Amino acid sequence: MTSLAGQEVLAVGRRRARMARVSPMTIALLAVLLAVLFIALFGPMIAPHGKGEVTSLPFDPEVGVVGTDHLGRDVLSRILHGGRPIVIIPVVATALATLIGGVLGIAAAALRRDDVIMRAMDVFAVIPSILVALVLFHRFGAQHWVLALAVIIASIPFTTRYARAAAFPIIHSGYVEQARMIGEIAPTIVVRDVLPNLVRPLFADAGLRFIGAIYLVAAAGFLGFGPPPPSTDWGSMISENIGGAGLNPWATIAPSVFVLLLTIPVNLLADRFAKQVAR
Amino acid sequence: MTAGLHNAARYTIWRMASLVATLLAVSAILFAAVEWLPGDPAQQILGIHATPERLDILREQLNLNDSVPERYARWLWSTLQGDLGESVRTNQPVGAIISRPALNTAMLAVTAFAAITTVALLLAAFGGRRDGSRTSTVISVTTLSAVSVPEFIIAGILISVVGLELGWLPAVSLVPSDGTPFSRPEILVLPVVSLSIVGGAYGARLIRAAVADAARRPHVQAARLAGLTESRVLIRHLLPSAIPTTVQVLAFMVPFLVGGAVVVERIFAFPGLGSQLVDRVALRDAPVIEAIGLIQAAAVIIGFQVADAVGFFASPERRTAE
Numbered sequence: 001m002t003s004l005a006g007q008e009v010l011a012v013g014r015r016r017a018r019m020a021r022v023s024p025m026t027i028a029l030l031a032v033l034l035a036v037l038f039i040a041l042f043g044p045m046i047a048p049h050g051k052g053e054v055t056s057l058p059f060d061p062e063v064g065v066v067g068t069d070h071l072g073r074d075v076l077s078r079i080l081h082g083g084r085p086i087v088i089i090p091v092v093a094t095a096l097a098t099l100i101g102g103v104l105g106i107a108a109a110a111l112r113r114d115d116v117i118m119r120a121m122d123v124f125a126v127i128p129s130i131l132v133a134l135v136l137f138h139r140f141g142a143q144h145w146v147l148a149l150a151v152i153i154a155s156i157p158f159t160t161r162y163a164r165a166a167a168f169p170i171i172h173s174g175y176v177e178q179a180r181m182i183g184e185i186a187p188t189i190v191v192r193d194v195l196p197n198l199v200r201p202l203f204a205d206a207g208l209r210f211i212g213a214i215y216l217v218a219a220a221g222f223l224g225f226g227p228p229p230p231s232t233d234w235g236s237m238i239s240e241n242i243g244g245a246g247l248n249p250w251a252t253i254a255p256s257v258f259v260l261l262l263t264i265p266v267n268l269l270a271d272r273f274a275k276q277v278a279r
Numbered sequence: 280m281t282a283g284l285h286n287a288a289r290y291t292i293w294r295m296a297s298l299v300a301t302l303l304a305v306s307a308i309l310f311a312a313v314e315w316l317p318g319d320p321a322q323q324i325l326g327i328h329a330t331p332e333r334l335d336i337l338r339e340q341l342n343l344n345d346s347v348p349e350r351y352a353r354w355l356w357s358t359l360q361g362d363l364g365e366s367v368r369t370n371q372p373v374g375a376i377i378s379r380p381a382l383n384t385a386m387l388a389v390t391a392f393a394a395i396t397t398v399a400l401l402l403a404a405f406g407g408r409r410d411g412s413r414t415s416t417v418i419s420v421t422t423l424s425a426v427s428v429p430e431f432i433i434a435g436i437l438i439s440v441v442g443l444e445l446g447w448l449p450a451v452s453l454v455p456s457d458g459t460p461f462s463r464p465e466i467l468v469l470p471v472v473s474l475s476i477v478g479g480a481y482g483a484r485l486i487r488a489a490v491a492d493a494a495r496r497p498h499v500q501a502a503r504l505a506g507l508t509e510s511r512v513l514i515r516h517l518l519p520s521a522i523p524t525t526v527q528v529l530a531f532m533v534p535f536l537v538g539g540a541v542v543v544e545r546i547f548a549f550p551g552l553g554s555q556l557v558d559r560v561a562l563r564d565a566p567v568i569e570a571i572g573l574i575q576a577a578a579v580i581i582g583f584q585v586a587d588a589v590g591f592f593a594s595p596e597r598r599t600a601e
Contacts, residue, residue: 222542
C-alpha cells in the first residue's frame, strides 16, 4: 500500500514537473502567433501607405517589399491593414461557439432524453452553412457581427455533436456512476469529473473550428462579401490577386503566408495544450 | 437473439421516421430563410420601372399575396410530387437548371470522398498502431499542419504552381458542354487534391486517435503478446474498433464536399451546385435556391444517418443500452 501511495505521489510530482517545463517549440509557436496578432492589431498604424493608396501599376513586383496588387496598391501595406477582421472575428466566434456547443453537448450526453437537443442540432447541421451565410450577408450586409454569427451558426451543431460524443463515455463510465451513487450532485460531477476530461477534445475541436471560421471569413471575400473597399482582409486579398499570379505571385503568396502563420501555430498550440492537460 | 432483432427493427423504423422529420424541419427553415431574403420578387422580375398594376397582376400570378404558411404548404406538396417548379428568373424548370451542376458536384464529391477515405485510413492505420513511434509523430505533425491550411490556399498554390507555372494540369476546370467531368478527368485533379489534403488530414487525425485508443486496450496488448502479427492485430482488432469513429468522420465529409466545396468550385470555375447556389441567392431565385438547399441537406442527412446506423450496429454495448 505504502509503495503504491509513494508511486502515486511521485507520479503527481512528475506531472507537475512536466507541466512546468515548456518546450522551445511551444515558445517558438507562441512567439510566431503573438507576432502575427501584433501585426494584425497594430498593422494599420505602421503601414507605409494607406489601404487605398495607389503607388504603382497593377501587379508590379518591383515596387515596395512584395509589389503591388490588382489596382496598383502596396501589398505589404494592405496586409498590415487587413489583419484585424480575419483575426478578431474567428477568435470571438470560435470561443462563443465552443462554449455554447460544449454546454449543449454535455447536457445532451447527461440527459436521458437527449433526442430534443440532438435532433435540433441535426436540423441545423444539415442546412448548408454557405446558404445560411449567404442569406445573412444579403439580409444584413457582410458586417463583422454577421460574419461572426454565420460562423457560430455553422459551428455549433458540430461542436455539440462532438462534445456529446466525447462526454457520453465519460458520463456513463464507472467513476461517474460511482460519484452519482455516493450522492454527489450533478453540477459537482460535471465540474469535477466530466469537464477535466473534456478540455482536451474540446480544445482540439476548437482548433479545427478556428480554421473553419477563418475559412468562412475568407470565403465571404471569395464570394463577393469581403469588407467594403478599400478595406480588405488576408482572405479577400488572395481572391483579389489570384488572377495576376503570373505577373506578381507575391500579391497572392504574401497574404497566404500570413493566413498560415495564424492557422498553423493555433492548431499546433491547441494540440500541445490539449495533450498537456490530458496527462 | 430475437430481442436483438426486435431492437434492430425498432431502431431502423425510428431512424427512418427521424430522417423524414429532419428533412421536413429543414424544408421549413429553408423556405423561411429564402422568404427572409431582402427584395420583392415581383419588383425584381419586372424591374424598377414597372407600373403598380403590372406588379399587382404578377404578385397574384406568383401567389405572393397568400400567407407564408400557405405558400410553404403548396410548395411542399408539389415538391413531394416531384415538381420543383420553375425559376422565377428564366421560367426554366428547376430540374433542368440544377441537373448538370448536381451531376458535376456529385462526380467531384465522389472522387474526393474516395481519395479522402483512402488517405485518412492509411495514415490513421500507420500512425495509430504504435502511439509515440517516429512514424506516428511524423504523421501527427504533418496532418495537423495540413488541416491548418484552408483549401483555398492549397488551391491557390496549385493553380499558380502546377497550373500556370508548370502547365501540367488545367488551372481552370471548365466542364465540356457535351460531356461530364469524367470525360475530361484532368480537370478534376487539382480540385480533388485541394479538397483531399484538408479532408484526408482531418479524417486521419480523428481516426488515428481511435486506432491509438484501441491499441492501448488490454485485449489488443494480449493479442500482441500472444504473438499475432502486426497486420493481423491491425485488421482483426484495431480497425474494427475504429469503425464507429471512422464512419462518423466520413459523414462529416459529406457537408464539406457537397456544400462546403463552393470556394474550391469558385476558384477553379467548376460549374457545380455550390456555385449555382451562390448565383441564385444573388438573383433571389427562390425555387432554385430551395431545391439546391434540399438536395444538399438530404445528402448530408443520409450521410449522418448511415454513420449513426453503422456505429449503432458496430458497438454491442450501445445496442443493448438503448
